[in-house]
Amino acid sequence: MNVLTLIDGCYRGGVTVNENLAFDALSDRVRRRILAALGDGGELTAGQLAERVGVVSRSTVSSHLRILRTSGAVIERREGRHRYYSVDTEGSVRDAFRFLQGLLQDGVRLDSGAAAQADSPDEFHHDTG
Amino acid sequence: MTSTTLTAESVVELAAHEVYRMFGRPESGSWLFGARCESLSVGAAVRLTLPVGPDTQRYEVELLGRLSAVRPDAMVVIEHAQPWRGRLKLTFEKLGRSRTRLRVRADVSNSGLEWLVRHTGGVLSVPPVRPDAVRIGVVTSKSGPAAIYSMATEYLAELAVDEVNRDGGLDGRRLELLVVDDATDPEVAAAEARRLVRAGCRAIFACTTSSSFAAIEDVTRADDVLLVQPVMNERGTHDTASVLRLGEQPSAQIEAVARRLVQSTGGRGWYLVGEGYSWSYGAHEAARSVVPAMRGRVVGETFTPLGTSDFGPVIEKIQRSGAEIVMSSLVGSDEVEFQRQCAAAGLRSSVSRMSLVMDESTCAHIGSAAEGIWTALAYFQDGPATGAGELLTRYQDAYGRWAPPISTLSETVYEAIHQYAQAVRRDPDAGARSQRRALLQHRGGRGGTGVGARDLLVPPLYLAEVRAGALHVFDEAG
Numbered sequence: 001m002n003v004l005t006l007i008d009g010c011y012r013g014g015v016t017v018n019e020n021l022a023f024d025a026l027s028d029r030v031r032r033r034i035l036a037a038l039g040d041g042g043e044l045t046a047g048q049l050a051e052r053v054g055v056v057s058r059s060t061v062s063s064h065l066r067i068l069r070t071s072g073a074v075i076e077r078r079e080g081r082h083r084y085y086s087v088d089t090e091g092s093v094r095d096a097f098r099f100l101q102g103l104l105q106d107g108v109r110l111d112s113g114a115a116a117q118a119d120s121p122d123e124f125h126h127d128t129g
Numbered sequence: 130m131t132s133t134t135l136t137a138e139s140v141v142e143l144a145a146h147e148v149y150r151m152f153g154r155p156e157s158g159s160w161l162f163g164a165r166c167e168s169l170s171v172g173a174a175v176r177l178t179l180p181v182g183p184d185t186q187r188y189e190v191e192l193l194g195r196l197s198a199v200r201p202d203a204m205v206v207i208e209h210a211q212p213w214r215g216r217l218k219l220t221f222e223k224l225g226r227s228r229t230r231l232r233v234r235a236d237v238s239n240s241g242l243e244w245l246v247r248h249t250g251g252v253l254s255v256p257p258v259r260p261d262a263v264r265i266g267v268v269t270s271k272s273g274p275a276a277i278y279s280m281a282t283e284y285l286a287e288l289a290v291d292e293v294n295r296d297g298g299l300d301g302r303r304l305e306l307l308v309v310d311d312a313t314d315p316e317v318a319a320a321e322a323r324r325l326v327r328a329g330c331r332a333i334f335a336c337t338t339s340s341s342f343a344a345i346e347d348v349t350r351a352d353d354v355l356l357v358q359p360v361m362n363e364r365g366t367h368d369t370a371s372v373l374r375l376g377e378q379p380s381a382q383i384e385a386v387a388r389r390l391v392q393s394t395g396g397r398g399w400y401l402v403g404e405g406y407s408w409s410y411g412a413h414e415a416a417r418s419v420v421p422a423m424r425g426r427v428v429g430e431t432f433t434p435l436g437t438s439d440f441g442p443v444i445e446k447i448q449r450s451g452a453e454i455v456m457s458s459l460v461g462s463d464e465v466e467f468q469r470q471c472a473a474a475g476l477r478s479s480v481s482r483m484s485l486v487m488d489e490s491t492c493a494h495i496g497s498a499a500e501g502i503w504t505a506l507a508y509f510q511d512g513p514a515t516g517a518g519e520l521l522t523r524y525q526d527a528y529g530r531w532a533p534p535i536s537t538l539s540e541t542v543y544e545a546i547h548q549y550a551q552a553v554r555r556d557p558d559a560g561a562r563s564q565r566r567a568l569l570q571h572r573g574g575r576g577g578t579g580v581g582a583r584d585l586l587v588p589p590l591y592l593a594e595v596r597a598g599a600l601h602v603f604d605e606a607g
Contacts, residue, residue, distance in 0.1 A: 032250065036320065039252030040327045073251055092251025096242060097135065099249045100235060103179045103190070104137035107162040108231050 030056055031064050035073060035087065043077070043084040071095070132215065133242065138232040145221040145229045146202040152219070161219070162192070162233075164207075167496040171199055172531070174493035175207055177217075190248075190272065191462075192217070193280060193494070197531040208531040210280045212248070212272040212310065213241030240283070244271060244310060255307065258329040263298075263557040264305045265290075265549070266325030266333045267542065268345060273313025274436050274461040275338055280490045280533035282336045282542055283308050288527055289546035299550060299557040311337050313435065313461070315344035326352050331557060332549060332564060336360045336542050338435070338460065339408040346372060355561040355568075359545035359585065360538045361486070361506075363411025371561035373568060375585040376541050377507050379412035379458065379485055383419045385505035385590050385606035386483045391423045394481045396453030398428040402443060402467065403458035405432040412458040412485055428452050433463070440467045444474045457484045465494045472498030487593075488536035492600055499595040505606055507588035508537035512602045515579030540580070541588075547581055548572060 030053060037052040038044060046065060050058040065085055068074035072091035077084045141148060151157040153166040153175065163178035177192035194209030197216075207217045215237045222230040237245065246253055258264045269282040290306040298304055307328055311318035318341035325333055332355040335342050342358050349356055350368060361377035390396065399420050403409025409432060420427055429450040431443045447455055455476070459467050464486060471482065477500070487504035508514060510521060520543075524535060552571035553564050572584055583589075590606035 032320075035250060035252045036324060039254045040324070042254070071250075087252045087254060089251075089253060092246045092249070092253065093242065095249045095251055096245035097133075099181070100237065100245055101135055101137065103181060104135060104233050104235055106159070107177075107179065108137050108139045108233050110139065110141045110160050 132236040145223040211276040213244040266330035271310035275313040277461040281539035285539040285543035293550040319344040319348045355564040380415035382505045400452035401430040409458040489534035506537040510535040
């Protein structure tokens with residue numbers, strides 16, 4: 001899988017944690033549906049997406065597409081008067097690794113609650129037996 | 130395993146042995162990945178709870194696996210199967226008397242990457258089915274309360290597909306597998322099942338809760354796709370033409386355990402604990418007809434929502450009811466919490482416990498609190514079924530010694546895929562109805578008891594009890 005090589009190269013050095021954008025993209029049901037439709041259908045216009053996603057208007061789809069583009073989940077291609085949208089695979093993978101990097105960073109960072117506990121190692125030894 | 134590696138580190142003002150000893154303990158809070166395990170020994174079940182998302186929408190991702198290497202005061206390695214497949218290696222490097230560099234290294238498999246992409250709102254597009262391939266889908270729970278009992282599902286589905294392909298596939302065509310996570314949520318299950326249909330799957334194996342199964346059934350009704358639920362369930366369907374539900378049935382499980390449990394304990398009063406959806410409703414209905422026939426009576430019943438973690442009020446009710454036998458139809462992490470809290474409340478000495486979903490993974494995650502629980506299931510990793518030992522060898526050869534244990538919930542998927550492949554081998558493009566007929570006929574023609582030839586529609590059951598932390602089969606039912 002070539003995306004792996006790409007990410008491997010980019011992220012070995014670590015990244016700034018910013019999972020909020022990816023989380024916003026995920027948090028909305030319509031956006032999840034748009035992504036699912038793009039995952040199946042390759043490149044689609046906002047009109048085609050509105051048809052597939054159902055229940056929402058074309059202008060709503062367009063505003064969701066703006067958010068998805070900002071977060072890097074979707075890319076736009078212009079051809080004449082038409083705009084085509086597709087999943088940004090590299091962006092998706094990048095977001096996934098950012099998310100994981102955030103989890104790892106949080107897991108090794110000592111929070112103050114745990115530090116207070118750890119300040120009394122004698123008691124702790126006693127607990128572990 | 131093709132994998133990608135990420136690392137993170139921090140320096141803490143503690144000695145290396147202090148950091149090491151905090152791993153797996155409640156005192157460490159969310160530090161060290163909120164890990165919980167009964168002992169720091171190789172093979173021990175471990176659960177990591179990782180808080181994610183912005184503060185306003187905080188939720189938790191749970192990693193489930195086993196410790197695969199431990200070097201006291203220096204290193205802990207976790208092989209995890211859920212929610213993505215990979216490995217975490219924690220090292221504690223001594224920098225001074227009370228100064229330690231804590232480093233974590235995560236290896237993520239390709240399928241693990243797919244899960245992470247889905248989870249962060251992305252999509253990796255699925256290529257169209259090639260003419261020389263036949264595609265099937267598996268819906269499993271890689272996250273949420275059902276993840277614990279589903280740990281080996283993806284592995285065993287994959288193993289079955291690999292074996293089918295090694296044997297020449299379906300009439301020369303490759304069998305191709307897509308696996309999706311329902312997050313133990315019916316709405317996600319429905320959406321992911323739609324994705325499998327759109328990706329051209331000819332059959333969907335829904336290894337999910339009955340709520341997810343019902344949601345999948347609803348959204349695939351109009352499609353020409355065979356839908357199989359290969360994991361234990363209460364049966365019943367609106368669509369007998371293209372739906373097939375296999376595995377243990379609660380009525381048979383209860384009947385098998387109840388007689389022996391009543392004989393051995395003399396207990397008469399039963400308390401039923403379950404979740405508020407069709408699986409527990411079906412199971413408790415079965416109990417209400419079986420228990421009186423054993424001269425027992427149901428003295429109380431509770432339904433809690435799936436995902437409950439505090440069973441204090443339920444345990445109080447059990448204690449007040451004077452029940453001598455507690456039957457649980459709780460599943461996954463709910464069952465883990467319930468049985469642990471029962472043991473902590475001292476119920477172990479006053480009641481006998483039976484559980485309908487006491488598979489190897491659930492048992493391992495409960496730990497010592499599972500001692501003495503009875504169950505009746507169709508398959509155990511170390512049970513007497515012909516071919517069980519060989520299956521375990523093939524499984525560990527493929528996925529390593531620390532892959533999650535095989536259980537009835539994953540073995541039936543393995544076997545259902547094998548039986549499906551044999552049944553439709555001649556005509557994999559047949560419609561769902563005729564695929565279902567072929568699968569049923571095939572099963573009727575075999576009727577064996579060994580791995581690969583068991584009757585999954587009415588599987589024979591084994592009685593087992595948890596002793597010294599493991600499930601021990603002590604008899605066959607019937």
